[in-house]
Amino acid sequence: MASESDEATQRTRALRVGRGSDDGGERSPSSSASVETRPEIPSIGPRFGHRVRGEPVLPRATDQVSVPADATPRHPSLYFNPELSWLDFNWRVLYQAMDERTPLLERLRFLAITENNLDEFVMKRVGGLKRVLGAGVVKPSLDGLDPAEQLDLVRAGVRTMRVCLAAAWEEDLRPRLAEELGIVVRDFDHLNDAEREHVRRVFMDRIYPILTPLAVDPGHPFPFLSNMSLSLALMLEHPERRTRHFARVKIPPSVRWIELPESNHLVPVDEVIRGFAGDLFRGMKIESASLFRVTRNADVARDEEVADDLLKMISEELRERRFARVVRLEVEPEMPNDVRAFLLRQLELDEEDLYEIPGLLEMSGFWRIAAEGPWQHRYEPWEPMIPPRLIREGETEDGPDIFTVIRAGDLMVHHPYESFTATVQRFIEEAASDPDVVAIKQTLYRTGEQSRIIAALVKAAEAGKAVAVLVEVTARFDEADNMEWASVLEEAGVNVTYGLVGLKTHAKVVLVVREEGDEIRTYCHIGTGNYNSETAQIYADIGILTAQPEIGRDAVNLFHYLTGYAPQQRYEELIVAPNYLRPAIMDRIEREIAHVEAGRQGRMIMKMNGLDDPKLIRALYAASRAGVEIDLIVRGQCRLRPGIPGFSENIRVRSIVGRFLEHDRIFWWENGGTPEVWIGSADWRRRNLDDRVEVLLPVRDRRITKRLRKTLQVALRDNQRAWELLPTGEYVLLEPGPRQRRVDYHDRMLRAVRKRRRKVDGNQ
Template sequence: MIEQDVLDAGLGDADDDDFDLEEAFDSQLPDHRYLDREVSWLAFNQRVLELAEDPALPALERANFLAIFASNLDEFFMVRVAGLKRRIVTGLAVPTNVGRAPADVLADISAESHLLQLRHAAAWTEQVRPALADAGIEILTYEALTDDERATLYEYFQAQVFPVLMPLAVDPAHPFPYISGLSLNLAIRIRNARTGRQEFARLKVPPMLPRFVDLPAEGSAVRRLPLEDLISNHLDDLFPGMEVLDHHAFRLTRNEDVMIEEDESENLIQALEAELLRRRFGPPIRLEITDDMDDVTLDLLITELDITAQEVYRLPGPLDLRGLFDLSRIDRPDLRFKPHLPTTTTAFQPGDNNSRPDIFAAIRKGDVLVHHPYESFATSVQAFLEQAAKDPHVLAIKQTLYRTSGDSPIVQALIDAAESGKQVLALVEVKARFDEANNIVWARKLEKAGVHVVYGLVGLKTHCKLVNVIREEDGVLRSYSHIGTGNYNPKTSRIYEDFGLFTVDDQVGRDLTRLFNELSGYAIEKKFKRLLVAPLHLRKGLLRLIDKERRNALAGKKARVRIKVNSMVDEQIIDALYRASQAGVKVEVWVRGICSLKPGVEGMSENITVRSILGRYLEHSRLFLFEGDGDPEVYIGSADMMHRNLDRRVEALVRVTAPAHVKELTDLFDLAMSDSTSSWHLGPDGTWTRHNVDEHGKLLLDMQDKTMSSVQRRRRARAVR
């Protein structure tokens, strides 16, 4: 086992001995300078909801954003709210990042979540559902069906639904059943016709069946009925000889955050499997009910589930709108975003005779920067690994795997490489939240194929996205490297916006070799040349770069800081940005989710601008651009500005050096921050305001559409040359 003092000796970054942390932090900053991170996350999900409420968007895309909102909120409760509640219950509560007691923050979360869930339900019933109906897609109630339609559905119910239903009675002989997290259920009150006694039963809506049942329709029209509506109207078949008095839908959310004490476990896989089993029985943290549920049923649920009234969410309309993801199978391209066709980056284009490109030869000509999903993952990252697996000159492949898809061609390429006799190392992060079970399966499959599978360093998640391919060329070993901002997942690469850098640079190759040695063995490496690596020195490296801009501004030199991340929470980074702003540095932060930084506060952050962009793609890349008085330093990588990324994860940023790539990233930032681009602007009070129309009511530019056009235009221009 690697001891903590060994950990503390490694995972360094480029030389930063010239940086004095205390000197950089010598100025005072006001108290109450952060925004609450949990409330900020809810504001992010509100931005998702605003997309669903936007009548300018296609109707099926609006339904999809409603499903995303619901899924996001589920995870927020399962992890963030559950963590707060756990700390309160165990007495380990500490003040939040804004100095408030967790119990107070929990109350704020509850109040805001109630409002958001009501708004979410109203968006479906009053806006999106009618918009779908106007477009020929009707989500009906049972009462709206004709007798013939009911008869047809009854046949379906008997043949496809009834056999898999499992009603569970609650009486002296049958204790209250276990309610699984996120399951949709019916609470049913019945009267025994023989004894006259009232009873309670729980019926789980089968999750393996389609959430919406198709109804006969003419032409292109689509008509569907929610599954729970069909079931609830045939309860008499489930309780013959009983009188069904009432029924109501409910849904429970449980604490499903995984807690692993690795120091006490000799086998991480076995410990994680046991924890995944325990996860199913986590304590309840939220109870969603329909607004017509009677007090008798509700009191029973509250008592049996040991949940508080504050954790009950009474909602109009159907529960669990994640089910709207099912509508994605409807073939109505006119109700979706106009499709984008990913291109193959110019460097990896087929030859003149349409021959298969030589990825290694292309990388030898110069670094290749790929922007997904505008540029294809399959013809870049996947092709790179598949060629490496088949190439007889490739001796070894080393890769980190944080999240990947089932039937992954990435995993298959590693298996093919191992089976062909190459040395293959896969660093599988089995603790990737909610992908743990999937990653265990792939880890074992890789091991059986002869891949050297390791699980990283004790106490640290390995979150960096790295591939290192060692190839023999004319008796010399060369390193071909890929450093990315996103997971090696072909499926999410179609909807997650990410960058990846391919390079044959010797410094990067040596850096990755040292880093993989440290992750898989007992090597201790303090310095890297072209990488910034967490957990020890990435924070200090970024603080050094920010402070360099501060000092440049004070000296009258050109200075600017631009950061794109998913979350901006870390107090030291935020404070450094405040100090840079105070010195006159223009700071631009492009954040998708949480932002605890307060922009536009006089005397502290009046030079800081914060924008957020949400759309068809999930903005996922992390970019760091520093002006450097005309000699910019630009990095891409895997790290967000959060404590966990900087202190408890292995992260890596790589410096982008090619002038064309620096310009590409700079131009992208210019576009995102432009007042002509549709985005949300953060105010000093934490309020996000959407700016999507100009003063004449004309829609502002969609950055993702513009980026796709720019990538395609750039490819055509290079092809002409």
């Protein structure tokens, strides 16, 4: 085992090795490259790789630190850094764009997803670290890194990832699109005369009128640069006065490509604007024209405790975020040094905040190419299944009313394998139309642009039903949309609340109250995902529709807690954060330990999006030492370090990344042979346990329990899309052994639904 001094030496070395110029992913801000030079993916040693078939294919961000022989469960070496762990998750997303098994156009889409993820990470986490440093905070995180060290590592990791993104496009996907699909992204400089004339006509007709050239001089201050905007920085010379001037032109986000006369040949609009920049500055000589992009801080401090109007506070926060400090400046390698220096001064940035990006600076245009390309180069179209219980002949022409189905027994729905619109959305729409429904209550965290659920709630309120909705206006990057929906609902007469002071409401709950004869009956939906029909097509989420009276009473109490004053509200079945979730988890972990000590099997299978809570990690270490077998399926950030003798040798961690975004949370406790299983909205992150209202539902229905067990078993058998986390922090893509079958989790889930569909069709 290494000593403390050895550990410090390794950490210091990690700041230099594998994350800077030695890693091939960072260049000096003053360096330049030929236009024809294409970037290469950095060569990564085994110690710094995500491995596939034993070979390193991508970098990793997490540090490899030895665990001292006398380490306690609180020792920094037992915890991965959360920021670097997230970067490693995004490496796994990027790998989908490099994986030959992924359809070509989907690989292009994964490039755009990776860039979008990285942009949000910089906005939130780089911005947050810079704000922490500005406040003079030097306290190290759980893994022993202080904010300055974390920021250095994060910046280097972001640079390396961005270079790999560019290389994946230039070296692989760009030529593949041309060869296999005939989709050719052309360089403006290589257009022939006829093509250039065509592009010029398009430019003058469609682009020129919407451009706004902005000069910078004593009469024109440096312009405001909107977040994530792509711009052209021009250095101009007046030919008579011999004076030099700076100007900026924003690239319009509404147009990304200009189509050439030859079918499927495209040229980036930013290159076209640069090529015809002389038309914008007639009479001036253009010395240089370089693309750049800025990223602003989204980690804006808020103080809900003193806010007298939450909506006003969020409105001010959105405005503050719009004008927040720039935390990253991305530039082309060809940008002259004096232009770089000028931009850094105007934006009040250090050289460390400048990121030199080869190739395309902005990849959002890939979404359009991926969406419009031929189907044979995308995932096979998928039509979600309607659960058989909802399509049998019954009381109505379209099948039984949904309340009859739910009364007959709990109904589990698994999106996107099963239809969201025909289940959850139908539940809310039928409740809005049913004359026997007297009240609907719902939480809304994120919803779609054209939300039929919002329309149904408005319809219910206009019909005289009591409708109460908690709209979480603090949901990151959805604040403006949620405020707009809240306004629409309020205008229709819905009772709208905006959450609890100091707590974000992340729970996914719908409560319907119905008059049935002389009694009142409640119906509920408890889920893991947002009420969003768009994301329900790509996010894997689970929900349960139930008429259990205990759940209904708990849901009534929950909404009383959310809309009124009831901080000590009690619940019979639901497990609600922040008051009750952490104690419930700790109790079950201790119960598994007790089973092992009594000679029974101790087993836990936990499927979630993230794991970073120190107390729960230490509890899992204690369970592992006691002999409890623990499988963690953690899609994203994971701070727990598995496979460490004396601490976590009985803990295995895997991450599944593929066609669908794994978003469901399933928690399985073996409980000595009498399993207990939960589904719900909460990850095992400190924010979910202490700073959010979360709801988990213990599953009592045996059929659903059996189905969830099979789901977890398939996830644990995946050897196609699953990555295993090693004690070193490396992720290894699993592959089948000599006598093992190939198991692709998403494919198996799709096949299971097809099998059920054929069975239903055969019985009709």
